[in-house]
Amino acid sequence: MKAAPYARRVWPLAAGAASFIAITALLFGHSTPSLAGFFAMLVKGAFGDGYAFSETLVKATPTLWCALAVAVPAQLGLISIGAEGQMYAGAIGGGGLVLLLPHQSSWVLLPLMLACGAAGGAAWASVAGSLKARFGINETVVSMLQNFIAINLLEYLIHGPWMAPNSGNWPQTAEFPSAAVLPPIVSGLRTHVGLFGAVAAAGVLWFIAGKTRWGLSVKVLMSNPKVAGQAGLNHAAYIVGAMAIGGGLAGLGGIMEASAVQNRLESGFLQGYGISGYLVSWLAGHDFRWIVPMSLVMGAILTTADTLQLSAGLPASSAMILQGVLFACILGWTSYARSRR
Amino acid sequence: MSAGKIAVDMLVSALRSSTPMAFALCGEILGERAGIVNIGIEGEMLVGAATAFAVTVVTGSPWLGLLAGAGAGLVLSCVHGVLCLFCRTNQIASGVAVLAIGAGCSAYYGTPYVGRQINGFSPISIPGLPAALAEVLRSISPTMVIGLVVPPVLAVFLFMTRTGLRWRAVGEAPASARILGINPNTFRWGAILACGFLAGFGGGALSVDYAKGWSEGMTAGRGLVAMGLVVMTRWNPAWTTPVAMIFGAAESLSLSIQSHGVGVSPYLLSLFPYLAPLVILALHAKFSRRQGHMPASLADILKFSA
Numbered sequence: 001m002k003a004a005p006y007a008r009r010v011w012p013l014a015a016g017a018a019s020f021i022a023i024t025a026l027l028f029g030h031s032t033p034s035l036a037g038f039f040a041m042l043v044k045g046a047f048g049d050g051y052a053f054s055e056t057l058v059k060a061t062p063t064l065w066c067a068l069a070v071a072v073p074a075q076l077g078l079i080s081i082g083a084e085g086q087m088y089a090g091a092i093g094g095g096g097l098v099l100l101l102p103h104q105s106s107w108v109l110l111p112l113m114l115a116c117g118a119a120g121g122a123a124w125a126s127v128a129g130s131l132k133a134r135f136g137i138n139e140t141v142v143s144m145l146q147n148f149i150a151i152n153l154l155e156y157l158i159h160g161p162w163m164a165p166n167s168g169n170w171p172q173t174a175e176f177p178s179a180a181v182l183p184p185i186v187s188g189l190r191t192h193v194g195l196f197g198a199v200a201a202a203g204v205l206w207f208i209a210g211k212t213r214w215g216l217s218v219k220v221l222m223s224n225p226k227v228a229g230q231a232g233l234n235h236a237a238y239i240v241g242a243m244a245i246g247g248g249l250a251g252l253g254g255i256m257e258a259s260a261v262q263n264r265l266e267s268g269f270l271q272g273y274g275i276s277g278y279l280v281s282w283l284a285g286h287d288f289r290w291i292v293p294m295s296l297v298m299g300a301i302l303t304t305a306d307t308l309q310l311s312a313g314l315p316a317s318s319a320m321i322l323q324g325v326l327f328a329c330i331l332g333w334t335s336y337a338r339s340r341r
Numbered sequence: 342m343s344a345g346k347i348a349v350d351m352l353v354s355a356l357r358s359s360t361p362m363a364f365a366l367c368g369e370i371l372g373e374r375a376g377i378v379n380i381g382i383e384g385e386m387l388v389g390a391a392t393a394f395a396v397t398v399v400t401g402s403p404w405l406g407l408l409a410g411a412g413a414g415l416v417l418s419c420v421h422g423v424l425c426l427f428c429r430t431n432q433i434a435s436g437v438a439v440l441a442i443g444a445g446c447s448a449y450y451g452t453p454y455v456g457r458q459i460n461g462f463s464p465i466s467i468p469g470l471p472a473a474l475a476e477v478l479r480s481i482s483p484t485m486v487i488g489l490v491v492p493p494v495l496a497v498f499l500f501m502t503r504t505g506l507r508w509r510a511v512g513e514a515p516a517s518a519r520i521l522g523i524n525p526n527t528f529r530w531g532a533i534l535a536c537g538f539l540a541g542f543g544g545g546a547l548s549v550d551y552a553k554g555w556s557e558g559m560t561a562g563r564g565l566v567a568m569g570l571v572v573m574t575r576w577n578p579a580w581t582t583p584v585a586m587i588f589g590a591a592e593s594l595s596l597s598i599q600s601h602g603v604g605v606s607p608y609l610l611s612l613f614p615y616l617a618p619l620v621i622l623a624l625h626a627k628f629s630r631r632q633g634h635m636p637a638s639l640a641d642i643l644k645f646s647a
Binding site (some may be wrong): 079081131135136137138140141142144145146147148149152153155156159160275278279282314315316317318319320321322323324325327328331332333335336338339 | 380420423424427428429430431433434435437438439440441442443444445446448449452557561562565566568569572606608609611612615616618619622623626627
């Protein structure tokens with residue numbers, strides 16, 4: 001007897017969540033006296049009060065941008081793991097503009113900064129896109145190598161030409177002028193308007209993918225490149241375009257994080273978001289609607305890891321373990337269910 | 342200092358830099374020959390490096406450390422095996438899960454060992470050699486020797502034995518292999534475990550022998566570079582050493598420029614080991630037949646048809 005369709009979708013997720021909880025309890029449960037208390041602490045850390053929820057949203061924002069940067073190329077079957085490098089490239093592009101024109105009004109500065117951020121990320125990602133389109137070099141590897149290049153490039157800039165003069169040799173740029181800071185949603189909390197931007201971007205992308213010619217072209221290219229070629233679609237241009245759009249979105253996320261949360265560029269300030277975004281996009285099946293709630297879950301996990309660090313004394317790396325285990329559990333159970341259908 | 346001595350020194354230091362990666366490269370070649378792409382080798386190297394270093398600190402024996410590191414890589418690779426072969430997950434996605442778990446676990450459990458000191462291997466010395474040769478030998482560590490021996494052995498295994506033939510058959514045409522009575526999954530499990538073992542060993546060589554220390558994320562993309570460079574070896578382990586030297590030479594060059602106090606930012610120089618493989622990959626793709634010698638079953642996973 002076949003199970004109802006929704007049940008077939010739901011039970012692997014439930015099994016994945018159960019395995020995740022079991023493994024988490026096994027790995028970290030010993031840090032608190034009772035398991036129930038441990039999980040209560042996790043939930044409270046992410047959603048307990050206004051501040052906790054705001055922190056969850058703060059962490060969900062760059063994750064969402066990164067997930068979009070993974071999901072756009074994924075519509076063409078490209079696997080990009082370069083969102084982190086693209087974010088840094090965007091932060092470098094936008095941050096460079098702010099450092100160049102610090103005295104403009106925010107009407108000039110904010111749009112220009114965001115445009116430069118998007119352009120930086122798009123240019124960065126189109127390197128991987130071009131190498132793929134022109135030479136067939138695997139975009140996954142190139143985009144990951146570019147992450148290391150972008151990180152070191154930022155290190156060079158903040159240790160060298162862009163180091164703030166009064167920072168006492170601390171590797172960071174000067175603070176952004178207040179005209180270049182994105183406003184918070186609720187004053188006093190760190191959640192910023194970039195969150196609305198990211199959710200809106202997800203909506204627009206969902207519309208483009210589902211309701212426009214471009215979306216249809218991408219679907220044809222993905223399912224049957226030969227037919228697409230006969231219909232006159234330029235595969236190479238779509239590859240570069242998809243990578244560049246993804247990179248531009250990641251770049252926006254990067255410069256928004258720099259502007260609203262850090263107020264400057266500093267060492268490794270986006271560390272880990274690339275991989276979080278990748279996991280979110282995969283767990284959402286590269287579906288723009290599901291990416292938004294999944295980012296919220298990921299934001300909660302990242303905030304929770306901060307709580308673990310503060311109250312249970314676990315190292316920051318527990319966030320990475322939690323993400324990896326969650327990904328492995330959900331991925332494993334959903335693929336298993338699909339393969340037995 | 343004679344020109345010959347400088348050349349030998351540079352060659353040895355490039356070899357030293359490339360050795361940890363050479364093991365990972367061998368592992369990835371073995372895996373891809375059986376149709377398994379494993380982007381998680383970065384995580385397996387990290388776990389191997391942390392475990393090897395911790396065991397060396399505790400026991401004092403670098404050999405035990407290396408073995409433990411290889412074992413840790415093997416254990417982590419089981420995650421990849423279960424996800425890819427039992428659950429039939431996309432291999433790249435599974436690899437990223439392994440990468441995240443490996444990076445997280447190595448950082449989490451390796452924290453107490455940051456900053457600890459070890460002696461590493463004692464230098465090789467054979468009595469009765471001429472002084473110049475003994476000098477060179479002293480700068481060569483045991484893992485470098487193992488790193489030179491393993492690739493040809495694996496090449497012989499893959500191309501001259503029955504098992505090797507089957508191994509490759511599984512990667513080229515799993516369906517045909519199955520008809521001939523070869524169970525692809527048996528070989529793929531072997532490939533995944535061998536890849537994990539070699540990646541863990543490479544990580545151990547990095548922490549116990551090359552760096553003589555452990556720090557979070559210390560492999561710095563070596564596993565990923567290895568994954569990219571597999572194309573250059575044409576999936577033949579015999580080419581491992583020269584190909585790994587692309588990274589090794591770039592890294593040792595940027596380190597030696599730094600140590601000579603040239604006025605270039607060390608952060609710019611550290612771009613070099615990543616730029617060099619990228620540029621060479623692009624040149625290689627431009628001037629060679631596209632993806633020549635790639636095991637056919639990988640095409641579905643990597644979607645090379647651009």
